[in-house]
Amino acid sequence: EVQLLESGGGLVQPGGSLRLSCVASGFTFSSYALSWVRQAPGKGPEWVSGISGTGGNTHYADSVKGRFTISRDNSKNTLYLQMDSLRVEDTALYYCAKDRLAARPYFMDVWGNGTTVTVSS
């Protein structure tokens, strides 16, 4: 069974940092792109960042560019999101999602259950 398990969320002050992790199982990890998608309470999904299967190609939403860094360790079947200079508006449930293809983010066919990030003083 394909599974994605996120961790690392929590409460952080504005300007602080967090590192999210997503451990995958049930598929050939390096063969697929992966994305982080967030959803603020009562809002629709917002794609945050994506990375190719090899890790050599990354993309970001304008709202997080320069503050967030996506990476992956294919030897550990793990996806990461380093979040720096956090803002109140970054508060959301953060999902890890597997893509159907490898080269870049396209559409997401498997999602984790998410980890909650709250940015507040």
Place this chain on the structure above:
Amino acid sequence: DIVMAQSPDSLVVSLGERATINCKSSQSLFYDSYNKKYLAWYQQKPGQPPKLLISWASTRESGVPDRFSGSGSGTNFTLTISSLQAEDVAIYYCQQYHSPPLTFGGGTKVEIK
């Protein structure tokens, strides 16, 4: 960035009736080279992550009932539920993947009359 606009925001339909959701993109999602339309549809129920229903504008995922269908071209797309069932109550989102950053529509909430 490509902007996705969905309509209506909400839809109330009787059981067994048709539900139609529209999605409009700010630029064409059609790639001539591959003859494909880079649009997906998701269903999200309360407390759950989004679930992929349709990719390439009209290709249903395995296990998705055939009452769900997608159509459209260029910048205008439609998700149709041909005969609404109680389990279809959810919010539906379109998403473009023509060009990163990927972007979602604002969602359409479907309820039973």
